[in-house]
Amino acid sequence: MPLLTVERLNVVFTTHQGRVKAVKNVSITILHQETLALIGETGCGKSVIAQSILRLLPGNAQINGRILFQGRDLLLVDEKTMASIRGKEIAIIFQNPSLALNPVYSIGWQVGEPFRIHQGVDRNQSIQESVRLLSYMKFDKPESAVKMYPFEFSGGMNQRVLIASALALHPNLIIADEPTQGLDRTLIKQIIEQLDRARKIHSSSMLLITHDLTVARSISDWIMVMYAGEIVEQVPTLDFFQSPFHPYSQGLLRSLPENGFHPIPGQSPSMIEDLQGCQFHPRCQWAREQCHREKPGLMSVNERLVRCFLYD
Amino acid sequence: MVFPAKKILRYIFALFFIITLNFFLPRAMPGDPVINLLGEDFIAGKEAVEKIREELGLNRPILVQYANYWKNLFQFDLGYSYHFRARVSSLIISRLKWTFILVAPSLILGTIIGALAGSLAGWKRKSKGNTFSFFFFLFIYCSPPFFISLLFLYFFGFRLGLFPLKGFYTTGNWIDILKHLFLPVLIMTLFSASRNYMVMRGSVLQEKEKLYVWYARAKGHLEDSILFQHVFKNASLPVITLFALDFGFLFAGALFIEIVFSLNGMGTLIYQSILSRDYPVLQGTFLIISFMVIIANYLTDWIYNWIDPRVRANR
């Protein structure tokens, strides 16, 4: 049985500008000890999926679909059960670690939180656990680090703090939402390595959400490409980088610095209005008449799934 | 706890400024400085007035007078009141303790109630309780404290006869004193609570949107524990700052409440001094109140630094 199965997830936000369809009929399967990278540009709905899994969407969101985690539909459980799953069985790390930490509490207090919340441990003990976790994340002097405050650490250090606290209780699923955003190259490498190492040791699965293809390449087993709220390609990582099928995926690879930095022409479509036909067709060099009229479904080609009429 | 030199300088300067202002007032205001220094109740013949003028040193150069003024201050000499026939400093001290009895419990209770109710109101979605508390405290917030006192005294004192309308305390009977103090303390508490409520509510509303709150949820916290374990500390920072700024207003409010309820504190002292134009008392109370405001500011600054680690580190 897969660890996580997201079935036909639809998320719509009600805003003053209208109904924003952020996630359209997305289905994802993650097996045990597997890393799935969800890539796409900013605003395509990737983070929304992460938030949906943890049921942390804002009040103006409507969710439809099923999210089966270890057999249970997370969209149906009560809030208390959900809270016991968060941080313990499913943990999340994301960008902007300095803002994710509470500025007026010490690092040790915050890293030790999962222990206090889920295991009823007392404050002193939780701080001891924090020391252990921080040394595991290769902090120099963990005993003094626990007494410090987030503003005294750099973004990279705070990210490691977040990772430490996320992994504290050996979650089965780690969701990393743009964990390397805003960090420089060397830091990115370090953090991704630590993340991957931790994941392997705890035998967790990971849903890595990123727009950084290099990061996705280095640690994921599968790649799912998202465009305008839809999945457009799902493929094993190695195959993706060897030969991307979907025109958007190809465009993404071409836009990498090492491949010449060719941007994809055009803009992503509005999430409010429905575009007739394939969502990518205005920017696609192989667009045919059919692409203007009909919406392609996900077509299976060997192990892959591609949303494109080219592979019909 | 070490304060930056700049801040301490401002406190010292404020103190200095107020004391100097107090010195110049009676000498700069229209009218005979002798009367300005002694109050309108001082009546004497021309010769006596000249003699007093000599005694008060009004004929000496300004700087000498200023120096003497400071000397007197250090000796706690704030002048003499002809209206009350007592030294101003002893008058103030004897009244101050009654004001303290009104203000201290009210401020403490008011801060707690206001902060708690305000944070709940800001945190939870609309509920009957929160809507009620919002309008209730809004009403108190918008009313002048003397008016709320009149209103309450009318309903609970006059109409319902639950509390006495005037007169106090020389009975020494505990129950009597409590009866007289109940309404004023209640009103003062509500008054200070209303201000804390508004700020706290606004502050929690803002903090609610921050990322660390979202992340606390992602770690598995239940809603209620997030408010008190994470948000409260952050949200109370503006409340503390505002308290320092607000203290003068709160204290003045207490004085008005005292006047309406004829309590034996600084408020009625000031009121009677206004009626009799007892300038030394008015000036003395102004000075003492200013001291208290400055001290309150200093203490709140201290507390703020203690709570917010970001400030502590910038030394």
Next chain:
Amino acid sequence: MKDLIFQRKKYFIRIGGFLFILFLLVAIFANFIAPFQLKDRFDPFLPLGLKHLLGTNDIGNDLFTEFIYGSRITLLVGLLTGVFSVSIGVLIGLFAGYHGGFIDELLMGITDVILMIPRIPLIIVLSAFLRPSVGLMILVMSILWWTSTARVIRSRTMQIRSMGFVESARCLGFSGWHILFYEILPNIVMIIIPEFLITVASAMISEASLSFLGLGDPSLKSWGMMIHHAFQRGGFLNGMWWWYIPPGMSITLFVLSMVFLSFAFEETEIGMGEEVAIAPFNR
């Protein structure tokens, strides 16, 4: 569903606007609304009645007339203080925020010192020495109330100053004054208005409180003075609630309307606008 969420805030603003205009109209057209003249005398201590809607005071003046005319002084003091003190605050805030450095330190230092002076006690002392009058009250309050406006304007100016278009204006050679008034000022208008509203509210409460002590202008009866007389001349002890409750409630309602109107200027982050926060007027 979308509209329901915004409606709540709109109600507050509309009620505030309605009350504000109502009070303003009453003040302006007092002569037409008041049934009698202020100096007219009738039987004293009359209760509510058809002829005298709010009864009469201790010397027989019609209280309803006093109440209507009282709106003029109360509103005048509040609004003028608001205008003057906000003007001072804006000037100081703009200067401090725009120039920064020594000027900023100096101005903020002065602001801090003035902030620490207890205002009502100071006005009490000054009013005791001088003859109490509306002009004095407006003058002194304007000199003392500008501080928080200055602070707020200053931080906003500093924010704006660091934005691109100010730099480009400078590069293009526009003078400091020009930049201040044509580039920065339009951006702070949205902050000035709520500051104004809140200053007016605070000034009204203070004026009423001071008048209640008897330090108001005896010839121009504000609502606060009405309540002072009620308290002093037996209205309160005799249970004549119609003497002091209408003026008192009016003050509360007017302040309330200012607070409601200030909701219109709040920046809500989520954009759903259903919650409203209040900046307190701690003045």
